[in-house]
Amino acid sequence: MDIRPLVSFGRSVHEQATAHRESEDASGREDVPWHALEREAALERLGSSREGLDADDAARRLTEEGPNELADEEGVSPLSLLVSQFTGPLILLLFVAAGLSLAVGLLPGRDPGYTDAALILLILLGNGLFGFVQDYRAEQALAALREMATPDATVRRNGSIRAVPSTEVVPGDVVVLEAGDAVPADARILTAADCRADESTLTGESVPVDKAAEPVSADTALADRGSVLHAGTTVVRGRAEAVVVATAMDTELGAIADQLGQARQRETPFEIEVDRLGRRIGVGIVALILLIAAVQLFLTATDPVVVLLVAVTLAVAAVPEGLPAVVTLTLALGSRTLMERNALVRNLAVVESLGAVDYIVTDKTGTLTENRMTVTRAWLPGDRTVELGGDSASAGTASGDGGAPTATDAAAAADSASATATGPNPGPDPALAALLSCGARCNDTKELDDGAHRGDPTEVALVNAAADAGLDGSRDPDDRLREVPFTSERKRMSVVVDAFDAPGDGPVALVKGAPEEIVARCDRVLVDGELESFDDERRERVDATVAAFADDALRVLGFAYAPAADLDADDETLESGLVFLGLQGMTDPARAGVAEAVADCLDAGVRVTMATGDTPRTARAIAREVGIDADSVVTGTEVAAMDDAELGRVVEETNVFARVSPEHKVRILRALQDAGYTVAMTGDGVNDAPALGNADVGIAMGDRGTQVAQGASDVVLRDDNFVTIRDAIAEGRGIFDNIRKFVNYLLSANAGEVFVVFLGTLLGAALFPEVFAAESALVITPVALLWLNLVTDGFPALALGADPKSDDVMRRPPRPRDEGVLDRRTVASILGIGVALTAAGLGVFFYALSRSDDLVVAQTVLFTFLVTAELVRTQSVRLRYRLSPLSNPWLLGAVGLSLALHLVLLYTPVADLFGVVPLGLTEWGWVAGAFVPFLAANLWLVWLNDRLFAP
Numbered sequence: 007m008d009i010r011p012l013v014s015f016g017r018s019v020h021e022q023a024t025a026h027r028e029s030e031d032a033s034g035r036e037d038v039p040w041h042a043l044e045r046e047a048a049l050e051r052l053g054s055s056r057e058g059l060d061a062d063d064a065a066r067r068l069t070e071e072g073p074n075e076l077a078d079e080e081g082v083s084p085l086s087l088l089v090s091q092f093t094g095p096l097i098l099l100l101f102v103a104a105g106l107s108l109a110v111g112l113l114p115g116r117d118p119g120y121t122d123a124a125l126i127l128l129i130l131l132g133n134g135l136f137g138f139v140q141d142y143r144a145e146q147a148l149a150a151l152r153e154m155a156t157p158d159a160t161v162r163r164n165g166s167i168r169a170v171p172s173t174e175v176v177p178g179d180v181v182v183l184e185a186g187d188a189v190p191a192d193a194r195i196l197t198a199a200d201c202r203a204d205e206s207t208l209t210g211e212s213v214p215v216d217k218a219a220e221p222v223s224a225d226t227a228l229a230d231r232g233s234v235l236h237a238g239t240t241v242v243r244g245r246a247e248a249v250v251v252a253t254a255m256d257t258e259l260g261a262i263a264d265q266l267g268q269a270r271q272r273e274t275p276f277e278i279e280v281d282r283l284g285r286r287i288g289v290g291i292v293a294l295i296l297l298i299a300a301v302q303l304f305l306t307a308t309d310p311v312v313v314l315l316v317a318v319t320l321a322v323a324a325v326p327e328g329l330p331a332v333v334t335l336t337l338a339l340g341s342r343t344l345m346e347r348n349a350l351v352r353n354l355a356v357v358e359s360l361g362a363v364d365y366i367v368t369d370k371t372g373t374l375t376e377n378r379m380t381v382t383r384a385w386l387p388g389d390r391t392v393e394l395g396g397d398s399a400s401a402g403t404a405s406g407d408g409g410a411p412t413a414t415d416a417a418a419a420a421d422s423a424s425a426t427a428t429g430p431n432p433g434p435d436p437a438l439a440a441l442l443s444c445g446a447r448c449n450d451t452k453e454l455d456d457g458a459h460r461g462d463p464t465e466v467a468l469v470n471a472a473a474d475a476g477l478d479g480s481r482d483p484d485d486r487l488r489e490v491p492f493t494s495e496r497k498r499m500s501v502v503v504d505a506f507d508a509p510g511d512g513p514v515a516l517v518k519g520a521p522e523e524i525v526a527r528c529d530r531v532l533v534d535g536e537l538e539s540f541d542d543e544r545r546e547r548v549d550a551t552v553a554a555f556a557d558d559a560l561r562v563l564g565f566a567y568a569p570a571a572d573l574d575a576d577d578e579t580l581e582s583g584l585v586f587l588g589l590q591g592m593t594d595p596a597r598a599g600v601a602e603a604v605a606d607c608l609d610a611g612v613r614v615t616m617a618t619g620d621t622p623r624t625a626r627a628i629a630r631e632v633g634i635d636a637d638s639v640v641t642g643t644e645v646a647a648m649d650d651a652e653l654g655r656v657v658e659e660t661n662v663f664a665r666v667s668p669e670h671k672v673r674i675l676r677a678l679q680d681a682g683y684t685v686a687m688t689g690d691g692v693n694d695a696p697a698l699g700n701a702d703v704g705i706a707m708g709d710r711g712t713q714v715a716q717g718a719s720d721v722v723l724r725d726d727n728f729v730t731i732r733d734a735i736a737e738g739r740g741i742f743d744n745i746r747k748f749v750n751y752l753l754s755a756n757a758g759e760v761f762v763v764f765l766g767t768l769l770g771a772a773l774f775p776e777v778f779a780a781e782s783a784l785v786i787t788p789v790a791l792l793w794l795n796l797v798t799d800g801f802p803a804l805a806l807g808a809d810p811k812s813d814d815v816m817r818r819p820p821r822p823r824d825e826g827v828l829d830r831r832t833v834a835s836i837l838g839i840g841v842a843l844t845a846a847g848l849g850v851f852f853y854a855l856s857r858s859d860d861l862v863v864a865q866t867v868l869f870t871f872l873v874t875a876e877l878v879r880t881q882s883v884r885l886r887y888r889l890s891p892l893s894n895p896w897l898l899g900a901v902g903l904s905l906a907l908h909l910v911l912l913y914t915p916v917a918d919l920f921g922v923v924p925l926g927l928t929e930w931g932w933v934a935g936a937f938v939p940f941l942a943a944n945l946w947l948v949w950l951n952d953r954l955f956a957p
Contacts, residue, residue: 040194040251041231042224048194054178054249056196058162067176074175074191074253076260087142091134101130124919130792157716159190160452160460162247167452167460179250182452185243185491186715189235192257193248195219199489200244203235214242228258244491245450283749283827298764333745336807340741348724349734350708356720358745359703360738364611364820365683367674370618370625371561372463372707372726373688374632375594379467381445383560383591385551386437387531387544394471436535439477440508441588444565446472448501448516450491464561467592468518487513490577494619494667497523500581502571508585509537510569515580517566521552521589524564528586540586551589556623559631560591596631603732604633611819612735613683617663617671625664632728635661642666645673653677671697684823686731688723689715705731732816740811742821743887748806749827751883752799754836755876758843759791762872766848773852777861785851787921790869797907798876801900806880808896812887831886831955835947839879842943847871850936854929863929866912866922871933873908875940877901882944886951 040048049055059067092101108118159172162180172190175181181193189203195217202214221233235241235248238259254260303310337358341351351357371377384392445468451461459466485503492499498519506514509532517524525548531540548564555562566584604614614634618625622639629636639662645653646669657677663670671687675697678685687701695718698704706719707726716722723730766785770777786794828836850871855864880901881891892898911917913924925933 038251039224040192041226041234042221043194044221045194045196045219045249048251049196049249052178052249052251054180056162056180056247057165058180059176059178060164064163064174064176064179067178068174071176071253073173075173076255084138084142088134088138091138092130157188157190160187169460175250175253177250177253180247181250182245182247183235183241184245184450185241187241188717189237189239189241191237191250191254192252192259193235193250195233195235195246195248198244198246199486200491201241201246202243203239204242205229205236205239217244217246243493294760294764298767301764301767336741336745336748339807340737343741344721344734344737347733347737348708348727348730349737350722350724352720352722356703357738357741359684359720360686360735361740361742362684362821362823362825363686363703363735363738364823365613365615365678365685366607366731367615367617367671367678367685367687367701368728368731369688369690369707370616370620370628371594372690372709373723373728373731374596374600374616374628376597377463377594377709377726379463379561379592379594381467381471381590381592383555383558384438384441385548385555385589385591386441387538387586387588388437388533389547390437391551392438394474436507437532437588439475440506440532440567441565441590442468442472442475443477443507444516444567444587445469445518445563445590446477447503447506448499448518448565450499463594464563464592468563468590471590488573488580490580492519497619498581500577502573502580506567506569508532508567508569508587509535510567510585512569513571513573515568515571515584517568517581517584518563521548521562521564524566524584525549525586527582528566528584530584531586537585548586548589552621553623555589555591556621557627558591558593559624559627560593561620561624562589562591564589596628597727597729599729600727601631601633603729606732606816607735608633610735610739610816613661615657615661615663615674617666617674619666620664622662622664625662629662638662639664642670645670650677650680654681657681668694668697672700675701682823684820686735688731689719690726694718736811736816739815739818739821740809742827743812743815744807744809746827746829746832747809747883747887748803750832750835751806751879752803754839754883755798755843755879757836757840758847758876759794759872761840761844762786762847762868763791765844766851769848769852774855777855784865785848786865786868786872789920790865790922793908793911793920794869794872794876797873797904801903802877802880802897805894805897805900806883809884809887809889809894812889814888829955831951834951834954835883835886838947839882839944842940842947843872843875843879846875846936846940846943849939850932854932857932862921862923863925866925867929867932869922870908870912870925870929871936874905874933875937877904878937878941879944882941882948885945885948 038051043051053063105123108120108123157172158169159175160167160169160182161175162168162182163170167182172188175190177191179191180196181190183189183201195201196219198218201217203217204214215229215232217232217235219233222231234251235246236259237253237257252258252260337355340357344351344357368374381394384394386392449461449465449468451459451465451469453459459469486501487504488502490496490500496519498517500515500517502513502515504514505512506516508514517527525540525545528540530537531544532538552562565587567587568580568582568584571580607614616625616629616634618628620628622641626636626639638660640656640660642663642665645656645663645666648656650673653673654677657674658681663674666674668689671689671694675685675687679700679702684702686703686705687697688705688707689695689698690707694706694715698706698715698720699718701720703721704719705721705723706715708716708722708724709726721734762785770785847868851864851868854867855861858864880897884891911920912922917923
């Protein structure tokens with residue numbers, strides 16, 4: 007169930023939850039005190055078992071109960087979208103204009119302007135339908151993206167563990183939850199290990215709550231029901247299995263949602279910027295329209311009603327009222343493009359933000375590397391190194407001096423393995439068996455139906471290494487007597503089991519973690535089956551081996567055990583006085599294409615920094631392999647010791663941070679942002695959520711990332727690949743280019759139209775006073791302006807939003823953080839083209855009027871020139887990006903369609919309705935002649951802007 011829309015409820019939800027119903031409510035939910043029932047009683051009541059439901063039963067229940075999703079607030083209906091196209095203030099002014107055309111008939115000696123009114127309303131309808139199509143497609147694209155964002159839940163079905171969409175979870179399902187998982191439904195806990203849940207979205211309490219399987223009193227308050235997990239909350243520590251007792255609107259969260267409703271998505275900052283841009287342009291143009299009206303009223307003999315009609319019509323034609331819809335649709339289509347490239351965008355504005363990123367802070371594992379860990383080397387306290395490769399461990403080689411294995415060492419290892427082998431698969435020697443077995447049993451992976459294992463790639467590698475050596479790589483959580491989960495602060499994990507094949511009595515604590523953490527807690531080592539003192543020489547040998555492994559880009563874990571463990575001891579005591587078993591080194595090769603992607607980012611002015619929990623040596627080795635400068639490596643400990651000023655200097659000079667925790671990532675992020683960078687940051691863990699939420703673009707891992715990290719992010723990488731980040735930045739830049747193109751295109755055309763009417767009115771009255779005074783003449787009629795707006799601002803502008811990326815999109819520096827859509831170059835282009843369009847248009851108008859002595863012919867020539875010039879402008883606006891005219895077939899089709907519609911208007915009886923006449927070859931020659939200076943001006947402006955505003 008997607009719970010993100012409810013996160014904003016905050017603490018106000020607490021009062022609703024505590025006042026929740028004590029009996030069956032209006033929704034029909036039976037209010038059973040599940041928190042007070044024993045586990046077996048809950049399972050029996052639900053008709054389930056610890057093995058979960060079978061597939062058929064789950065399907066039947068899904069049909070009966072319905073999908074596990076909150077009832078959405080009614081979305082925007084198509085009818086509402088259509089009506090909204092006709093409710094804007096400028097649109098209402100156009101209705102007024104149509105009314106004025108009819109009201110003219112009330113004046114003495116004047117006839118109602120039925121034709122003008124009908125055409126205004128008809129074109130108004132056309133514009134409205136076009137805007138409706140844009141908005142409807144944007145809504146559909148967003149709905150599809152939301153559908154793709156539905157998370158999965160891990161459940162037991164037919165006795166095995168599998169992932170299913172959270173919407174398919176049903177009552178009776180046994181869900182398996184780990185740290186970072188969002189709870190998909192209300193569920194009674196069956197087993198729990200150090201489990202804590204963040205219930206702030208439900209109760210308003212920010213402190214995580216301890217969870218356990220033991221029942222609590224029936225009258226316990228919601229916030230204190232430790233035996234149940236609730237939909238909309240998150241497991242932040244440990245693990246649990248629980249049987250689902252309620253789904254969808256029958257959950258506690260559903261009851262609250264039923265009372266409060268879901269919060270609507272707020273406008274994004276970029277959408278606000280676009281709306282502000284439109285308002286500012288509108289205010290400016292309306293002011294100019296008032297000036298034009300004043301000039302016409304006081305300096306010419308234009309009829310006052312016509313003046314008002316022209317002013318209102320020109321305002322609607324000049325202001326790009328469709329700009330927000332076009333922008334939203336372009337961003338939505340861009341989101342779909344990114345989705346095809348494995349980047350799920352959770353916020354439309356991020357599509358634009360991606361283009362401004364100039365710094366990437368990336369994790370190593372799974373992002374720069376394949377996240378396909380394989381144990382390739384082991385080291386035993388007898389100072390033996392064993393190469394493990396892809397076959398069984400017994401086929402590896404051993405080296406007595408810790409260096410490169412020799413043929414004699416290989417034979418010795420094989421002989422030893424054969425001597426201890428049982429069954430058809432030879433097993434490793436006892437010391438290696440103990441080391442590998444510890445890694446397999448101190449492990450949280452889960453075995454799937456096909457025999458593969460699901461879990462952290464490091465832990466999967468440990469299980470596979472044990473299985474390859476002929477050991478049982480599986481584990482049963484019920485065999486555990488106790489466990490202490492891994493955390494980024496502790497850097498280790500422990501489990502307590504009944505027995506372990508090593509000297510000492512049970513119970514036995516098995517521990518794995520960062521080598522330095524394990525070694526610091528050991529006082530003995532296991533050598534050839536005997537316990538010996540862990541002296542300084544041996545500790546130094548371990549440190550040297552860890553360094554040698556790391557130099558080979560191996561991730562190293564240390565392993566130890568404690569016999570006769572005290573189950574009641576605190577965590578620190580349990581993990582002290584350990585016996586060191588050895589080291590396992592595993593490799594995670596760099597992903598194909600990452601080095602090229604890093605180089606592309608650097609070429610694009612985007613710096614790349616690695617922040618990883620691995621050792622400095624391993625981090626440096628991988629960084630150099632993928633092309634990140636690793637001359638300086640700073641550790642998380644060093645970051646913690648720096649003040650903000652010092653860290654601000656360090657982040658400018660350092661590209662590799664090792665042994666960092668999520669808290670260190672937040673400080674690195676803030677230091678970069680304080681330095682003025684626009685930062686994209688990757689993360690996958692629960693504790694990465696603050697960094698992802700504060701980053702300019704938070705990028706979560708879709709494969710290995712927790713649901714908490716994904717919920718805090720702006721983008722989710724479905725393939726966890728750094729190459730996808732590069733591609734997303736390139737797409738973001740291309741999409742922003744397209745937004746800038748059609749803003750430039752729309753505003754330059756609108757500026758030209760305003761200048762044509764304004765200057766044409768003044769010059770016409772001065773140069774041809776008889777014509778303009780006698781006929782209340784206009785250089786272009788109101789309905790012609792509306793038609794011009796329809797055919798040039800519609801399909802061509804939308805097609806510009808589908809332009810391909812320019813070839814140099816990743817060879818340009820990033821856009822400055824504070825630079826909006828209208829940069830200096832775009833403003834210069836808008837004004838320059840507006841002037842060129844005005845000069846050429848009025849030139850051909852007055853030339854036609856002087857040659858033909860026919861105002862209608864001159865108006866038609868100007869009308870045709872403006873239509874064709876603005877259509878040609880779609881190509882000149884792309885010259886800045888060096889795009890071929892044939893690179894966007896949608897644009898060619900849109901221009902062709904608009905031109906065809908204009909020809910239909912000229913050469914059919916429709917021309918009479920618009921007050922224009924068919925043009926002959928002579929008149930087309932005049933239009934073509936006006937193109938020469940206009941096209942020259944376009945090319946000159948592109949050349950000039952390239953030099954004035956070169957990056």
